[in-house]
Amino acid sequence: MPRRHASAAAAVALLTLASVAACGDGNNAAADDGKLTVVTAFYPLQFLSERIGGDAVAVSNLTKPGTEPHDVELNPRQVGEVANAKLVVHLHGFQPAVDAAVEQEAKDRAFDAATVVEMLPMSADKHAGEEDGAHAGEEEAHGGTDPHVWLDPVRYATIADRLAERLGQADPAHAADFTARAAALHTELDQLNAEYAKALTTCQRRELVTSHTAFNYLASRYQLTQVGITGITGEDEPSPQRLARVAAEAREHGATTIYFETLVSPKVAETIAREVGAQTAVLDPLEGLTGTGSDYFSVMRANLAALTTGLGCST
Template sequence: MGTLLATTACGTGAAETTGAGEVVTALYPLQWLTERVGGSDITVTNLTAPGVEPHDLELTPQQVAEIAGAQMAVYIKGVQPAVDEAIEQHATDRSFDAATAVKTLEAAHEEGHEGETEAEHAEHEHEVSYDPHIWLDPSRLATVATQLGDKLAAADPAHAQGFKDRAAKAAAELTALDAEMAKGLGTCTSKTLVTSHEAFGYLADRYQLKQVGITIDPESEPSPARLAEVAKLAKDEKVTTIFTETLVSPKVAEVLAGEVGAKTAVLDPLESGPEQGDYLSAMRANLQTLRTALGCS
């Protein structure tokens, strides 16, 4: 184990030191990457349990204490309001917002938030002007890997070379995945990606696809006007597949698919850990799903 020290808050409010640097990650893709880069020199605690929709995450007092006591908190501002708030209060000087490492895309916006509850208003105050789903572009995640290696190296100079070497290896794996996806999606007869909600903007941007989300927010129901608009577009562009997602009800996508004579297929936005495999294998499964649906040769 590494010598990078972290203090972990206890129930009594006291602090104790541990042998390995403790790094808290906000959601699965960051956990996967941090474990890859950190190796045995850190211990990683992920705040979002498998199968939990990360946007809805509510932190326990113990999780807030873990953030307060960690050597570093790795997150993406704008995904999880509860995490953003806890880091602002307890770990601003020991946090790494992965979105700051890459060029972000502008967020899609829904019309207003009239009639929302006080809690919903507070959540929208934490919204950011960019799309936070940066991990769905492997080339951007490769850049994050390099910067994460540098951050960990600065926090623990005794193990700096190991962090940087593992970061370079992770970045190379992600660059290879990016090349594989670019090749696999470069010969598709259709370029239109109709999805349950707009989580795949970075994937679409990287591989010259057009994302059309039925909704922007996975928690919201589309208006009849929006459904009609997407149905018309799907028919006009001869879309054969409407994509549903893990962790999101497929009902609306299934209704739309029935209306336009399309089938449905599942894309994994990797907001929570895959049931099998890891980030790389889940992205390769997404690639195969997309190649079948979009008629790629």
């Protein structure tokens, strides 16, 4: 994927510039107010860091709100933030530019969420990659695993626990506070998981037709079957053969809703919906927060409402 490779190359090129701006030695790891500086790669990791770190940390996010995070490019100032952070929280394989900056500037001060939970394989629907080689290229870029782990509240809770431990190593004076906040967050995530499990137990349909193959973890956790129109990044143009297959699948299972996400054009989902006589609805993969006043929990609960309606689940 050209844009993905360009992102990684751009990050490497910026590292030299950033070394001048940021000194690149990590010595300025404490914020001016004494807080622990934490740089996060994208929203779900920012949310965890802020909830667990509380007022002991100063958190910044490398992906601006409303921005598609897969192909984020870092400017010299951002690479400088990575170089000077006490801790960089990322998910290896999701954002090549961030991976490049971490590898060169903060390898010993990084928390990789992908290393603390079991990651699922990239292709989670039966048609992925059948028509062309696009998905094989994505698997290579992501190391063969699906990065959208935060959409499973159970795995997300485990990441929270491990992040609290890592923050405690970076700031032992606040380790107990980090642990307590993570425990409270874990309890909230357990409740969210229970809500999903109860609401999705009895549904008329279990085929989840989405514009973006991002819901592998959610589908796996709650015994749904994901049928994705486009690939893991949501940027690929599906072939006519794939559109035909997805439409046939939707008809076979009586799908009444085709889901699209907030950061990608709904046109492909609308095409399938027209073809099969279905409606469209938003299912947010939470890669970048877009709604003012919303957070991880409010978006996940909005997703659950959209699922129960679209799949015909009894309440």
